[in-house]
Amino acid sequence: MATSARIFIDGEAGTTGLGIRDRLQNVAGIELKSLTGDKRKDPEARRAVMGDVDLVVLCLPDDAARESVALADSLGARAPKILDASTAFRVAPDWVYGFPEMARGHAERIAAARKVSNPGCYPTGGIALLRPLVDAGVMPADYPVTINAVSGYSGGGKSMIEAHDKDGGPAFELYALGLAHKHVPELMTFGKLTRRPIFVPSVGHFRQGMLVSVPLHLDTLPGKPKAADLQAALAAHFAGAALVSVLDAESSGKLEPEALNNTDKLELRVFANDAVGQAVLVARLDNLGKGASGAAVQNIRLMLGL
Numbered sequence: 001m002a003t004s005a006r007i008f009i010d011g012e013a014g015t016t017g018l019g020i021r022d023r024l025q026n027v028a029g030i031e032l033k034s035l036t037g038d039k040r041k042d043p044e045a046r047r048a049v050m051g052d053v054d055l056v057v058l059c060l061p062d063d064a065a066r067e068s069v070a071l072a073d074s075l076g077a078r079a080p081k082i083l084d085a086s087t088a089f090r091v092a093p094d095w096v097y098g099f100p101e102m103a104r105g106h107a108e109r110i111a112a113a114r115k116v117s118n119p120g121c122y123p124t125g126g127i128a129l130l131r132p133l134v135d136a137g138v139m140p141a142d143y144p145v146t147i148n149a150v151s152g153y154s155g156g157g158k159s160m161i162e163a164h165d166k167d168g169g170p171a172f173e174l175y176a177l178g179l180a181h182k183h184v185p186e187l188m189t190f191g192k193l194t195r196r197p198i199f200v201p202s203v204g205h206f207r208q209g210m211l212v213s214v215p216l217h218l219d220t221l222p223g224k225p226k227a228a229d230l231q232a233a234l235a236a237h238f239a240g241a242a243l244v245s246v247l248d249a250e251s252s253g254k255l256e257p258e259a260l261n262n263t264d265k266l267e268l269r270v271f272a273n274d275a276v277g278q279a280v281l282v283a284r285l286d287n288l289g290k291g292a293s294g295a296a297v298q299n300i301r302l303m304l305g306l
C-alpha cells in the first residue's frame with residue numbers, strides 16, 4: 001500500500017457520501033480521489049479511478065452499487081477493497097457485514113475482508129439491542145420480536161430531504177406497513193433471529209436522529225428476567241466499546257431522537273416496569289452518524305489499517 005491510502009467515494013455528492021467525505025478530512029494518511037460533472041456517473045471513468053485506489057466506498061442506490069461492484073471486480077488483481085453503504089450486499093455470503101462492535105472479533109473480520117457491507121441505520125440499533133440477548137441466552141432465537149423505529153427524514157436520502165425541506169412533508173408517518181422492509185433480512189441474519197420480526201419504521205419531520213425500540217413481555221422470556229438482567233447482558237456485550245454506551249433509563253420515561261446528532265455514538269437503554277413484567281429496549285443514534293457515515297469511517301479505518 002502507498003504511503004497514503006487512496007479512497008474513491010462513488011456517490012460522493014449524496015447524503016452518506018458527503019458525510020464520509022467530511023469525516024475523512026480529519027483522518028491522516030488518506031488521499032481522496034474524486035470524479036466531477038458528467039464523469040460522476042460514467043462507468044468507464046469510475047472503473048478507471050477504481051483501478052487507482054486501495055478502497056472504494058459505495059454511497060449509491062442498490063442498482064448502481066451492484067454495477068460498481070461489477071466494475072471493481074472486472075479489475076481482477078487490481079480490484080480495490082469495497083465498502084458498500086447500500087442494501088445490495090447486506091446478506092451476501094461472500095461479504096462481511098456489520099459494525100465493529102457487533103460481535104467479539106468482528107473488528108478483525110472487517111479488517112481482513114475485501115468486501116464489507118455497512119449496516120442499515122435501523123439494523124444498527126436493532127442488532128445492537130437483540131444480538132447480545134440472543135447470544136447470552138436471555139432471548140430465544142425464535143422469540144416473536146417487534147421492532148418499532150422512528151428516523152429523521154435524511155434517512156430517505158436526497159429525495160426525501162428535498163421533499164421535507166421544500167414542502168414540509170408529513171409531521172409523522174408510519175411506513176413499510178406491508179411488513180416487507182428491506183432491512184428485515186439483515187435484522188434476522190445478524191440479530192440471530194430465526195423468527196421473522198415485525199418491523200414498523202416511521203419517519204418524522206426532523207432532519208436526522210433515530211430511535212429503535214423493542215417492547216418485551218418479561219414473563220415470556222426464559223427464567224423471567226428482570227430489567228437489570230437485560231441491561232447486564234447488553235453492558236457485558238459492549239464493555240470497552242468507545243462509541244456504544246449502555247445507560248440507565250431516564251427516570252422521566254422519555255427519550256427524544258436528536259440528542260446524538262452529528263456524533264457517531266450509539267446509546268442503548270432498558271426502560272422497564274418490573275412490577276408489571278414489561279420492558280422496552282431502546283437504541284438512540286444519528287442515522288447519518290453511527291447509522292451510516294460514522295460507521296462507514298470506522299470500517300474504512302479498519303479496512304485500511306489506519
Ligand SMILES: NC(=O)C1=CN([C@@H]2O[C@H](COP(=O)(O)OP(=O)(O)OC[C@H]3O[C@@H](n4cnc5c(N)ncnc54)[C@H](OP(=O)(O)O)[C@@H]3O)[C@@H](O)[C@H]2O)C=CC1
Nearest residue numbers: 011013014015016041059060064085086154155157158292
Ligand atoms: N441516508 C441514510 O441515513 C442512509 C443511507 N444508506 C444507504 O446509502 C446509500 C446512499 O444513500 P444516500 O446517501 O442517503 O442517498 P442520496 O440519494 O442522498 O445519494 C445518492 C448519490 O448517488 C448518486 N448516484 C445515483 N446513481 C448513480 C450512478 N449510477 N452512478 C454514480 N452516482 C450515482 C446520486 O447522484 P445525484 O446527486 O445526481 O442524485 C447521489 O449523489 C443508499 O444505498 C442508502 O440506502 C445507508 C444508511 C443510512
Ligand SMILES: CC(=O)N[C@@H](CCC(=O)OP(=O)(O)O)C(=O)O
Nearest residue numbers: 086087120121122151155156203
Ligand atoms: C427514513 C427512511 O426512508 N429510511 C430508509 C432507511 C435508511 C437506511 O438505513 O439506509 P439503507 O437503505 O442503506 O439501509 C428506509 O427506510 O428505506
